[in-house]
Amino acid sequence: METDYLLDSDPLLRVRDLHTHFETESATVRAVNGVSFDIQRGERLAIVGESGSGKSAMAMSLIQLIAYPGRIVSGSVQLENKELVGMPEKELNRLRGKEVGTVFQDPMSSLDPVMRISDQMITPIRMHLKLGPKEARLLAIDWLSRVGIPDAEKRIDAYPFEMSGGMRQRIMIAMALSCNAKLIVADEPTTALDVTIQAQIVQLLKELTETTGTAMMFITHDLGLVARFAQKVAVMYAGKIVEYGTVHELFAHPKHPYTQSLLMTIPKISGEKSGRLLHIGGFPHDMKNQIIGCSYKERCSAAASRCHMEAPPLQERGGTQASACWLEHGLQTEGLDKIVSLDKHNKPQTAAVSMNYTKTAAGEADGHVLVIKDLHKHFKRDSLLPWRKAPEIKAVNGINITLQRGETIGIVGESGCGKSTTARMLLGLDEPTSGSIEVSGNIQIVFQDPYSSFNPKMKIGDIIAEPLNVQGIGTKEERRFKVRELIAKVGLEASYLDRYPSQLSGGQRQRIGVARALALNPSVVVADEPTSALDVSVRAQIINLLCDLKEEMGLSFVFISHDLSTVRYISDKIAVMYLGEIVEYGPAERVFTNPMHPYTKALLAAVPVPDPVIESQRDIQLVSGELPSPANPPLGCAFHSRCPLVTEHCVSHKPVLEDYQTTRQVACHAVS
Known part of the structure; x- marks a missing residue:
């Protein structure tokens, strides 16, 4: 086998020539x-x-949990020399949980919502470790404490819905480790978490593997997390490993064109802000079709005739590094420059648009298009006890924002800070408790998940035309012409108009979401987590598209996201929200290069840098705990329970958002 030099004589897990197929009609x-x-x-x-x-199909194949109609066709998976492929289900059930633990992406779908945490943890502990009920409960409480669950003795009897997302993920980790598993398979375990909670979970996993000796397979699309967490990296493409090596080797000297391109698509959280982001052209290979030659050849700028005829094997490139490319060093400087150059000129081609857009170059303010004044949104809940008054939830508690034409404001903060409630009020979906919203023109939205916002039975052309039809704008022929202009505006061909949403990729669906948002000639577009569900390369395409539209059409954006590197790249100014209030507000570059509020500093510190050398040298001071409940906010400064700079004054006195050095505003007693 060509990869023998990569393989150890006595590993914990040995995988050999694994093939998994899904048989469809x-x-x-x-x-x-x-x-x-x-x-x-x-x-x-x-x-x-x-x-x-x-990635996920391979991981599920390892523990024989591949869903129908998937099946392992051939290959070997051995855990401590025990063959798992073909092992009877009864034996596999004894092995799962005890020797191999799993942590899935969405803990809420993995935990039983009608069972207490105690029942879900204690049962497998008793089964695998043969302990009595008291001993098993004490061990479960111990593990909950080890993963950072406060008041573990009481919280163990709670239900999953009574826990936050971060707490539920910690419980999943405790369950995976509680039976002394030798291997943990973690499939995107931090994707749905805020950046602060994500940093806590990754640090927790790293510490636990170091102290317990448990091995871990960590599946992710976040290369920053890889740099922070991993020791070795395997890059997969079209069902194969195309590059393998230590984390330092792979980040310092990537050898495969795919790896090199992935690393170049990432927006930077620090340093000089670059121009247009590189994105990988084309689409991943359709695994329904047979692969002839290199699977990456259609997207590779260095592909030669040999690549179209002969598949390159995974071969040694020095040290423990290996790549499946005929070129020893992948794309040379010339090839990388070629990709960047092509991308700079690969802007969406548009026809002469007839929808009377006001053309204003980005940054040339010609008046405010959005003014938010002292905006509040409070929710009142009915009390279960008639004599007890239910607490009022202050989701948004007095924010002020102004947005000029051609300007983008990024709103950042953890889940529960009021970002989405603000967006709903901007769109008229929630009525403010008090305050005002003034919009010049109209406002539209691009959703986080376009697929769930589309009618799957409608063709793309009808989806884009729907706002025009509802408003009764133009004749049928005029609407058809505008739809063709809109799809050209977002860089797609007119042939896509006859397709259904299920026939498009995630990035293509998001482009359609943008086209639909543009149909009514908006002055402001609210983009609510529009890239969080996308791969890093597709994310770059959508970011470039939004920047192009902003420049060409003078559009203004309210960009809501927990991806701070993306927010920095696209935004002109930043509003940092915490527990319904803005705690820092100002120009994006100043906020990112010199954050003043302790919460802003904590958010930026939690963002992983896609460089293992930098990550190993960073003294990361992670914010502790989670966002307090808006139904019971702390007295004084809302952040004081998590702030490293807290004083007695902070506990009793609420800071006011005040001007700081003329360019921004900060709400913190420690900033003068």
């Missing part, structure tokens, strides 16, 4: 297409790649 999907690797005891291996690369 129309075709066979070869999701895992010959994967071989080892995981050593106590080792942290990251698996990275775009959606559809086979």
Whole structure:
């Protein structure tokens, strides 16, 4: 086997030539297409790649949980020399949980909502470790304490819905480790979490693997997390590993064109802000089709005739590094420059738009298009006890924002800080308790998940035309012409108009969401987490598109996200929200390069940098705890329970958002 030099003689997990197929009526999907690797005891291996690369299918194949109609066609998976492929289900059930633990992306769908945490933890502990009920409960409480659950003795009897997302994920980690598992398979365990909670979870996983000696396979598309957490990295593409090495080798000297391109698509959280982001052209290989030659050839600027005829093997490139490319060093400087150059000129081609957009160059203010004054939104809940008054939830508690034409404001903060409630009020979906919203023109939205906002039975052309039809704008022929202009505006061909949402990729669907938002000639577009569900390369395409539209059409954006690197790239100014209030507000570059509020500093410190050298040298002071409940906010400064600079004055006196050095505003007693 060509990868023998990568493989150890006595690994914890040994995978050899694994193939997993999904048999459908129309075709066979070869999701895992010959994967071989080892995981050593106590080792942290990251698996990275775009959606559809086979990461999750491979991980589920390892523990024999591949869903129908998937099946392992061939290959070997051995845990401590025990063959798992073909093992009877009864034996696999004894192994799962005890020797192999799993942490899934969405803990709420993995935990039983009608069972207490105690029942879900204690049962497997008793089964696998043969302990009595008292001993099993004490062990479960101990593990909950070890993963940072406060008041574990009481919280163990709570239900999952009574916990926050971060707490539920900690419970999943405690469950995975409680039976002394030797290997943890973590499939995107931090994707749905805020950046602060994500940083806490990654640090927790790292510390636990170091103290317990448990090995971990960490599946993610976040290369920053890989740099912070992993020791080894395997890059997957089209069901195969195309590059493998230590985290330092792979980030310092990537050898495969796919890895090199992935690393160049990431917006930076610090340093000089670059121009247009690189994105990888084309789409991943359709695994229903047979692969002839290199699977990456259609997207590679260095592809030669040999690449179209002969598949490159995974071969040694020095040290422990290996890549599946005929070129020893992948794309040279010339090839990388070519990609960047092509991308700079690959802007959406548009026809002469007839919708009377006001053309204003970005940054040339010609009046405010959005003014928010002292905006409040309080929710009143009915009390279960008639003699007890239910607490009022202050979701948004007096914010002020102004937005000029052609300007983008990024609103950042943890879940529960009031970002989405603000967006709903801007769109008229929630009525403010008090305050005012003034919009010049109209306001539209681009949703986080376009697929759930589309009618799956409607063609793309009808989806884009729907706002025009509802408002009765123009004749049928005029609407058809405008729809063709709109789809050209977002960089797609007119042929897509006859397709259905299920026939488009995630990035294409998001472009359609943008086109629909533009149909009514908005002056302001609210983009609510528009890139969070997208791969890093597709994310770059959407960011570039929004920047192009802002420049060409003078559009203004309210960009809501927890991805701070994306927010920094696209925004002109930033509003940092905490518990319904703005705690820092000002120009994006100043906020990112010199944050003043302790919460802003904590958010930026939590963002992982896609460089293992920098990550190893960072003295990261993670914010502790989670966002307090808006139904019972702290007295004084809302952040004081988590702030490293807290004083007695902070506990009793609420800070006011005040001007700081003329360019921004900060609400903090420690800032003068």
